[in-house]
Amino acid sequence: MLRTSLFAQVGVALLAGVLVGRLWPDVGTAAQPLGDGFVRLIKAMIAPLVFCVVVAGITKAGDLKSFGRMGLKALIWFEIATTVALVVGLLAGNLAGPGKGMNIDPSSLDASAVDEKTGGGELPSTSEFILHSLPDSAVGAFAENSLLQVLVLACLVGAALLHLGHTKVPAILPAIEQAQEVVFAVVGFIMKLAPLAVFGATAHLVGEYGLGALSTYGKLIAVCYAVALIFLVLLALALKALTGISLWKFIRYTREE
Incomplete structure (x- = not known):
């Protein structure tokens, strides 16, 4: 079980990371690239995965009118679900305070790095946002x-396939579906590296900040899982009310994903 269960491997890697970070802080700090490399590999597969899944899904809509109706419903559902997720997350963050205890000195933070990530706190205008979503x-x-641009491309390609019909482009859709299977397989390979990533991230955390940081991060993880569970329950109730689909039937249908 230990050799085949990814969950067990991650658990062992977590304990090993704590041990290495505690006993050999320099070694633990140097293990950070293991976690960073894993994240980079996962990010590399997101755009191809989104493109293939969206194109394959659109082509199964039947026609452009059905695609338009489905797209509008999906957009409305996305906006509502995102708003609910935002509210639940803000409430949990303010009530639980998962970041308390880090004891970070604000004077030690690099303000320029914050500006680089947030764009100096300036929000783009509506026209700038729309233009940025259109790939050049x-x-x-x-x-x-750029996932938004990839999504726009996927919608255009999927709509074009619907417009032309499968008889005019018989080889494209099977190729995209096969590419989707390849991407899922690559993601599966990358996930096998999760224990190494957990080891590197944990060793770096303990080596850099000490064992005290684990309790703070543990609280953060617990709050994240609790909020995710609450959000899923809310979505399940909405799904039941709107479609009548049983929650357990939906879970059985999507558990492989």
């Missing part, structure tokens, strides 16, 4: 890992 290069959208 198909390759560039994937190279820059």
